[in-house]
Structures are given as structure tokens and as C-alpha cells.
Amino acid sequence: MADNELTMKLDGKDVPFTQGETIFDIAQRNDVFIPTLCFDPRLKPFGSCRMCAVEVKGIKNPVASCTTAATAGMEVNTVTEVLEKHRKTLLEMVVSENRELEVSPLRGVASQELSILVEKYGAKTGRFKGAQSGHSRLDDKNPFILRDYDLCISCYRCVRVCAEQEGDYAISVMNRGFHTQITTEFNLELRSSACTFCGQCVQTCPTGALADKKALRHA
Amino acid sequence: MEQVIDQETIDLLLIEQLQDSPAPLLKILHAFHERDGYISETALRAVSKSMGVPLADLFGTVTFYHHFSQQENGFNKPRVCTGPVCRLNGGQECLSALAEQGATSMPCAGRCDEPVPVLIGNEQWVGDAQGKLTRKSTPLPPVNPGKIEECVFAQIREPERGTLPGYRRTGGYEGLTRAVKEMTPKDVIEHIKASKLAGRGGAAFPTGVKWQAVADAPGEPKSIVCNADEGEPGCFKDRAIMDYDPFAVIEGMTLAGYATGAARGIIYLRYEYPETNLLLEKAIADAYAANLLGKNILGSNFNFELYVRRGGGAYICGEEGSLLNSLEGKHPFPRNRPPFPVTHGFENLPTAVNNVETLAAAAQIMRHEPEWYTKLGLNGHAGTKVVSLSGDVQRPGNYEVPFGLPLKTLLYDWAGGPKPGRTFQAVTMAGLSGGFLAGEDLETATIDEPSIRSKGSMLGAAGMIVLDDSRDMIAVTHNAMEFFAHESCGKCFPCRLGTQRLTERLSGEGPMQLQVWLEEVNDMNAAMKSFSACGLGMAAPLVIESLIKQFPARVQEFVEKR
Numbered sequence: 144m145a146d147n148e149l150t151m152k153l154d155g156k157d158v159p160f161t162q163g164e165t166i167f168d169i170a171q172r173n174d175v176f177i178p179t180l181c182f183d184p185r186l187k188p189f190g191s192c193r194m195c196a197v198e199v200k201g202i203k204n205p206v207a208s209c210t211t212a213a214t215a216g217m218e219v220n221t222v223t224e225v226l227e228k229h230r231k232t233l234l235e236m237v238v239s240e241n242r243e244l245e246v247s248p249l250r251g252v253a254s255q256e257l258s259i260l261v262e263k264y265g266a267k268t269g270r271f272k273g274a275q276s277g278h279s280r281l282d283d284k285n286p287f288i289l290r291d292y293d294l295c296i297s298c299y300r301c302v303r304v305c306a307e308q309e310g311d312y313a314i315s316v317m318n319r320g321f322h323t324q325i326t327t328e329f330n331l332e333l334r335s336s337a338c339t340f341c342g343q344c345v346q347t348c349p350t351g352a353l354a355d356k357k358a359l360r361h362a
Numbered sequence: 363m364e365q366v367i368d369q370e371t372i373d374l375l376l377i378e379q380l381q382d383s384p385a386p387l388l389k390i391l392h393a394f395h396e397r398d399g400y401i402s403e404t405a406l407r408a409v410s411k412s413m414g415v416p417l418a419d420l421f422g423t424v425t426f427y428h429h430f431s432q433q434e435n436g437f438n439k440p441r442v443c444t445g446p447v448c449r450l451n452g453g454q455e456c457l458s459a460l461a462e463q464g465a466t467s468m469p470c471a472g473r474c475d476e477p478v479p480v481l482i483g484n485e486q487w488v489g490d491a492q493g494k495l496t497r498k499s500t501p502l503p504p505v506n507p508g509k510i511e512e513c514v515f516a517q518i519r520e521p522e523r524g525t526l527p528g529y530r531r532t533g534g535y536e537g538l539t540r541a542v543k544e545m546t547p548k549d550v551i552e553h554i555k556a557s558k559l560a561g562r563g564g565a566a567f568p569t570g571v572k573w574q575a576v577a578d579a580p581g582e583p584k585s586i587v588c589n590a591d592e593g594e595p596g597c598f599k600d601r602a603i604m605d606y607d608p609f610a611v612i613e614g615m616t617l618a619g620y621a622t623g624a625a626r627g628i629i630y631l632r633y634e635y636p637e638t639n640l641l642l643e644k645a646i647a648d649a650y651a652a653n654l655l656g657k658n659i660l661g662s663n664f665n666f667e668l669y670v671r672r673g674g675g676a677y678i679c680g681e682e683g684s685l686l687n688s689l690e691g692k693h694p695f696p697r698n699r700p701p702f703p704v705t706h707g708f709e710n711l712p713t714a715v716n717n718v719e720t721l722a723a724a725a726q727i728m729r730h731e732p733e734w735y736t737k738l739g740l741n742g743h744a745g746t747k748v749v750s751l752s753g754d755v756q757r758p759g760n761y762e763v764p765f766g767l768p769l770k771t772l773l774y775d776w777a778g779g780p781k782p783g784r785t786f787q788a789v790t791m792a793g794l795s796g797g798f799l800a801g802e803d804l805e806t807a808t809i810d811e812p813s814i815r816s817k818g819s820m821l822g823a824a825g826m827i828v829l830d831d832s833r834d835m836i837a838v839t840h841n842a843m844e845f846f847a848h849e850s851c852g853k854c855f856p857c858r859l860g861t862q863r864l865t866e867r868l869s870g871e872g873p874m875q876l877q878v879w880l881e882e883v884n885d886m887n888a889a890m891k892s893f894s895a896c897g898l899g900m901a902a903p904l905v906i907e908s909l910i911k912q913f914p915a916r917v918q919e920f921v922e923k924r
Contacts, residue, residue, distance in 0.1 A: 180855075190698045191853045193893040204892055204900070210698040225892075232889040236859040270882055271859075273866040297852060312416030316693065317425040319676070320850035321862040326425075328417040329403055336418065 152218040166208035166219055167195055177221050178230060178260055180237070181298040182209050183253075183347050186307050192298055194230055194260070197221045205229075227264075234266035240276045242293045246351035247362040250289075256349035257296065276321050277352075283332045287340045287356055290325075290333070294352035297323050301344035301353055313338035373408035381413065385628055385708075387691030388671045391430060396484070399435045415691065423693050426851075427674025428468065429633045439463065441481040442489060445470025445595045446794065446827055446841050447752045451477040452491030459493025469677065469845055470595035470793075471634040474752035474827070475501050475759045484636035500605040503748075503760040506776050513726045513738055513746045514719055515762040518606045524641065526648045529609040535654060537728025538613050541620055542662045547577060550621040554724060556732035558744035563589055563680070563717030564792060564822035566811060569724065572714055575704035576622040579712035584624035586615050587708060587715045590631040590638075591685060593677035594793030595845055596825030599748040600718035602760045604631075604638045607722060608645040612668065614721025616655065617728060618714055619666040627668045628708070630685050633675040642670050677849035681896050682715040684851065695853040696896040717823075719748055740766030743810045747824050750793075751777055754784060754830035769799075769807040773828070784830040788912065792822025794842040795901035797908030798829070818911070819904065836920045839909045840868035846902040857899025860890040864906055870924055879921045880910070 150157050153166075153175060160169045165188060170177050181192035188210040196205035200218035205226060208219075220226075237257070238244065244258045244267065261267055276297070280290040299316060302325065306312050313336045317326040327336035345353045376397070380389050387409075394405040401424055410417040424430050431437055442448075442457040444467040456478050457467050465480075473479035473488070476498065480489040487495040503515050522528025529535070541550045555570030576584055588611060592600040604611055615627040631639055646668050649655040657665045676694055678684045683697030686708050707713020716724075723745070727735045736744040743765030749772065752758040756778025763772055773779065773786065780786050788800040796819040799807055803817045814821040829838055847861035863886060866872060873879045887903035894900045910917055 188698070190895060192855050193895065194855075196893050207698070207895070228885075229889040229893050232885045233855060233859075233893060236863065236886065236889075237855060239863065240859060271863050271886070273863050273871060276862075296855075297858065299853075306416075306419075312418055315416075315418040315422030316852065317422045319426050319678075319852045320847055320858055321852070323852035323858070326418065326422055328421050329406075330421075337416070 149213075149215045151213045151216065154219070154221055160213050164213055166197060166206075166211050166213050166217075169213055170208065170221060175221055177208055178263075179209060180257060180260070180296065180349055181300060183300050183304065186300065186303045186347075189299065189303065194233060196226065196229070198223055198226060231264045231266050234261055234264050235268055235270045237296050238266055239271035239273060241296060241350060242275065246294065246354075247359065249358045249362045250351035250354035251345045251348050253347055253349050254351035254354070274321070277324060280332075285333045285340070287342070288333060288338075288345055289354040289356050289359065291352050291354060292325060294350045295325060296350055296352075297325075298349060299325075300347040300349065301325060304343045304347045309339070309341055309343055311337050311339055311341070314344065369404065370408060373405060374412050377409060377412045384626060384669060385671050385689040385691070387413065387415070388674065388688065391424065391674065392672055395430055395437050399437045400431045400433055402432075413691075419693065423691070424674075426694055427633070427676050429675030438483045440465040441468040441471075442466070443468055443471040443473070443477065443479045445474070445845070446790075446838065447474035447596060448478045449841055450753060450833070453478045455491035456480065456489040456493050459491070460489070468634065468675070469848060470593070472592055472598040472601050472632070473500070474596055474598050474750065474825075479634070481634060481636070486635075486637050500602055501759060502606065503602055503762065504757055504776075506761060506763075508775070510764060511738055512762040513735060514603065514610075514722045514748055515760075516726060518603070524606055524608055524645070526609060526645070526652060529607075533729055534609050534725075535613055537725050538617055538620070538654070539660055541617055541728055542660050542664055547621045547623065550617065550728070551577060553732055554621070554727065557727045557735040558732075559720065559723055559727060559735065560745075561717055562719035562723065562747065562823070564594075564795075564820075564824075569716065569720055572704060572716070573618060573621045576624065576712045576714045579705045581705075581711045583626055584622055584712040585708040585714075586618045586622065586624045586627040587682075587685070587689070587703075587713055588615055588627065588629040588718060588721055589680060589682065589685060589715055590629050590635075590718050591673055591680040592632055592718070592823075593680045593849075594795060594823055594825050595842070596752055596790060596793040596827040597750045597823050598752070599750045599760045599824070601635055601638060603718050603722050603748075604635070605641060608642050609649065610722040610725045611642075611718055612645055612649055612655070613725040614716075614723070615668060616659065616666050617724055618716060618721065620664050622712075622714055624712075624714065625665060625667065627666065628689060629668070629670045630679070630689060631670055631672050633673050636672070639670060639672055646670065676851075677845075678851045678896075678898060681898065683896070685715065686713070695851050698895070738764055740764045741808070742766070747809065747821070749809065749824040749826055751826050751828065753828035754781055754786075754833070755779070755828040756781060763809050765810045767809045769809055770805055772809065773804070780828075780830050784832060786828060787831045787833060788829045788835060788838075790825070790827040790829070790842075790905075791819040792901070793825035793827070794845060794905055795897070796820040796822055797904035797906075798912070800908075800912040819908065820901075835909055835913050835916055836868065839905055840865065842905045843868050843902065846898065850898060854893075854895035854899060856890045856893045857895070857902065860886045860894075860899065861902050864902070868906065870920075874921070874924065876918055876921045883910070
């Protein structure tokens, strides 16, 4: 076993891994914290938030640890001054598009993820003020899921969980760039879409943009 | 009894006709767009049903593309270019003049040497500031004054070069004939490697090495994809090549197929070139009829099928991962790399994605010895590059320059220098993606990647927009950033947010104090350059960085005098 055991260096420490494991997986297994907003262990690695970028010796730009498979002998640094500065900048940019950070935990199990990270990085500085993205669909009269997209940060975890875990493909991404918006077919209400109201999207949302309307009655 | 075919049956039949060829979705969407004048809900329901694509996904994907209209009759409404060069040449005024006809703007449509391109349905027009429209063909590349030997443009000005007889009369298909009859695929790869030809879409990856990787990769069928999604503002070289020398691209792709063992090729053509699309379709049909495509090409046992697919209007689809997703009918976000297309490309199979110019050059190089091409460059640089030169210069156009040519030779001796009474202020590099060079750099730069990189920019696909002293560099930079924001795909956070916030800061919003303004901009630039997922987000900061570096006084005035 020792003969063909693969190892890499994670923050200066030799750690074993199995073929195909990503840097992020290995870090989690070794209790090394790497921040992320778009990661959900049930979903395929997506690599959009870039918060999990790490430095790899020999590669010029940081790589997203969630989408990069480890290779034998790879030397990875997960925390450097430069990485932490970029992560803070990025979080400040995310905060600049999100209208509120303090949301009720009753909105969903992952709903505090963004605010916890913002707190950790001291990113609530009011920098990068500008236009808001996303529009809440408070007109959606379904009794289960609140679609408060004013709080959306376009990580697409909801879209991916709907496709990858539920196989419903009820929601998707419309437009592009800053104008992306979570949508259903023809931007209809959820009741007119393929949605089965399973609630998976609510439970993966890291900002509380999606919330359980019934739970919120107790908020 | 009279039988009436209902609309749904008709729609499904249309889809059925197109469904069996590779990469069918774009072709089907275009068929509906043109037939109905827009992409209707009914059409999308029919496509979703017969192709098994979830309706929400299909709807979202269609909204990603700039040109697919979901408004009735939207297809036929004029689209007027308001790209960076057209803004200098009456693009906005033309748009206003055509407002009554329901005109909308489109990003750079690749006719910067003779603006302003206007698209009406599938017709390409040229407009002026009064909104007067004229039909004109693509400008031919001007002849260089020093009679310096060319590769890609060597025969492009020959009469009838765009027809198969004209192409063959001027040396066309000599390279493929030689390859198929006298050389093994491995020989062809070695020949291209020895020539030092590298990717002319901007990345400059060695072409022979790429072909080798595809040849070596397991999995069939392999593909050659020609990236003809020329979307970078200020780049219009591929259009000239395809319009006047379509067979060079076809021959280059066929060669690549022979070298790599690929059985099929797809040209991914940008939406804005519908007439080029027709020319390519005709050229492909002629090549099939002459046994230069299809089965047993030139009497050999080599087979190669070729298709054209037209995009829907998205700059990011020039990024190869997005392009491949677009061909596969998926949402055109870039793909995570690795794996690379050479092993996991179109339909997850080995694929060589090559630029138009690269393929046209390969066809020429196969007619010669590799050293012929290498020696075309100056001062130890190998080969040539087509530069799309536009903006405030006497003779804009596509110029094929030897690598290593001094930039000022191109600007003054070849293109005639500034307009009367004007001086050059700045020249953009890599279209907009390289930011711009100004001052001393314009005197000392040579046209090759090491020289341009040493000045903090990049050559890329070699679009160069000249800006004279009458231009406000803040406005130019704002326009550039607005383009990047418009074209950001929305997947990765640094690019989606950064291009927007930088655009806002260049439009007069943001902190009032210079120091704070600069800190915000510099921090965003740094995060975007290092954390973005693809080249768009990494390159977008260069234009504002070069503004701050080259024109600090103007930046200070702009920020403080609001």
C-alpha cells in the first residue's frame, strides 16, 4: 500500500490522497478550511465563486481547489496574504450586490453561509457600491418557496441541485453577466414550471434568497 | 377527407430534418428564427419536446445569445454596431437614425476597416451617421508597400480566389494533395511543428503540438473545430480570410483532419457574418462535389465531413470551452480546465480547436518547406500575423506583417500615419483585451508577443484600434469595459461583478476621492486577474490599468471634477 500511495503537500504538510480527489476534498478531509460559496458536497464541482482559489507551486495563477484534481507531489498553499486579500475583495464585491446580510436562519439550513464568511473576512466595508443585480419574484404566489432574488449571488447551487439531485430541471439561468437571473421556463411562476416543490433549492441557498415560506411563519 | 397538418407537426418535421447532423441545436434555432422572424414559445416547446432538452434550460440558453430575438419580427429589425471603432465613426448616430425601424445596437460586428456594419435579417449593410445604408462587400486586405512576402494573404487578391477553380489555379489544394499522396499523418504534424506555426486566435499555442495531442488521444470520432467566432472588438481578419479565401480554411481543416485522424470538422461562425455563412456553405458543397471532402478524398482512403454552425451572438463563445458547450447545445459557460479539448473536446472526444487564420496558414505552409514559413518572420521570430488595424489612421485594414516588424512601420509606412493635423494618442492591443500602448511604447514596440508583453500588454489576435489626440481616453476605456460587462457570461464571480463595477466607476460613479477610487479599482483588477475562471475576466482589467498608467492626469481630472 505504501508503495503506490499518492501524496501531496498541503500548507507544508505531506498528505495522502486517492486518484481523482480534488484539492478541496483533500483539504476538507484534513480539516483545512478553504472558503467557498458555490460548493455543495452533493453537487458536481462548478468553480464559479473562485473563493476557494489556492496557490499551486509552478502554476502562475491560483486555481479553483474545488475543480482541480490533486497530482502526486503537488505543493499547495491555501492561505497566503495575497489569496486572503483577493478573497476579501471578492467578498466585498459580493456584498455590494446583495441587499442584506442578516437573514433569519429559518430561511434555510445553508442561509447563513455568506454572512458567516463576510464576518470572518471583515468584508462588510461598504466598498464597491453600485447597481443591484437580481429581482425578487415576490409575485410568485406558490405557498412553499420564497424567491427573494434581491439576495441572490448567482452561485447557481439551486439550479444545479434541481438538475443533479432531483432531475427536475425546473429552473435555469437566464441572460448573462451581471444581468443573470434564476428563471423557470419562460420566466413563469414555479407553479407553472416543472418544479415539484421538493425544497432542495431552499436548503442549498447560501444567502437565504430562497426560503421556506412555511418555516418563515415562525420567524 | 381533407387532412390538415397542425403547426406542431410542421415544427416537429422541421426539427426532424435538421436533427441528425452534428451539433443540431444552433441550426434548429436559426431555422425557427428565420422562418418565424423570432424564436417563439411554441418553437421552444417543440424543440424541447423532440430533442429532450429541459424547457427551462433551453429558454435560459436562448436568452444567453444577444441575437436570438424572442420578440415578434425581431429577426428583421436592424442591428447597428456600436463597438469601439463604430462609436468613433457615427455608430450611435446611425442607431438613432434607424430607431424608427426598431433598430437595436450590437457589439462590434467585425467590419472596423469600413464602419458601420448594420445587420438586417441575414443581410449585411454598411450604414453612416445619417442612417443611409449601402451594400458593400468586405474590404480586400491592402497591399503592403514594401512588397514583403505574405503567407495567409499571398494569393487572397487573385481574381476568383474564392471559387474552387480560382483557388486551384493559384496553388490551392497543392498542400493537401501533397499530404494525402506523399506524406503520413505523422509527417504532416512534423512539418507543421517544424514551421513553428502557432495559434493565431491569440493564445499562440504551437499548432503541430496540438494536432499531435489530438492524434495521440484515445477516443473516436475526433473533431476539428474552426473557431470563426471572431468577437474581439477591432478584429476583422477572419472575415476577410473566409470571404476571399474560404477554401484555404476548408483545406486547412481537411489537412488537420488527415493529420489527427479526425473524421469530422465544424466551423463555428459568429452570428454577425451571415453572408460569410452562405459563401462557406457554397464552398463546402463545391469541395464535396470535387471529392475534396467526404469519402476517399483525392482517391485516398481518408474521409472527412465538414459542417458550418452559426453562433447566436456571444463573445464568450470565442473561448473554446464555451464554444464547445454552445455547439453541444448547452449553456455556453466556459469549461473548467483541465481536461483540455485535445482529449475532452466536442462531445467529450479529442478535438483540435483552431483559429481561421491558423488553418489558412497551415494550408499554405504545406505547399512549402517549413523553413519557408519560419523565415518570413524578422529578428528570429517565426512566421507572420494578420493585424486588423482600425480607428484613427489613414489606411485601416487587414495587414499581414512579419513577426518582429516595428509597430511604427505598420502605423506610419504601411497605414499612412495619423489623419491630417492629428497625432497618435494610443493604440489598443489584442482588440480591447490587451489595453493600449501609448507614448514611448508606440515608438519602440515590435509586433510580436514578447515585445508587447514586455510593455504590460499582449498581442493576442492582433486587433489594433488607433486613437488620435481628439479622443477622450476615459470614454474609450468606459466603452471597452461596458463591452466586457455586456459579454461577461455570468459564471465566475470576479468577472461578473468586476466588469460591472469597473464600468460604473468609468461612467462617473464610485468614490469621489482619487485615492479611494484608485484603491477600489486596483483591488478589483488584482482579484479579477488572479481569480477569474477564463481569459475574459483575466484580461478585462488591462484596459483600465493602461488608462491609469498612461493617462494619470486625465484620470485625476475625471475623478475629482465630478
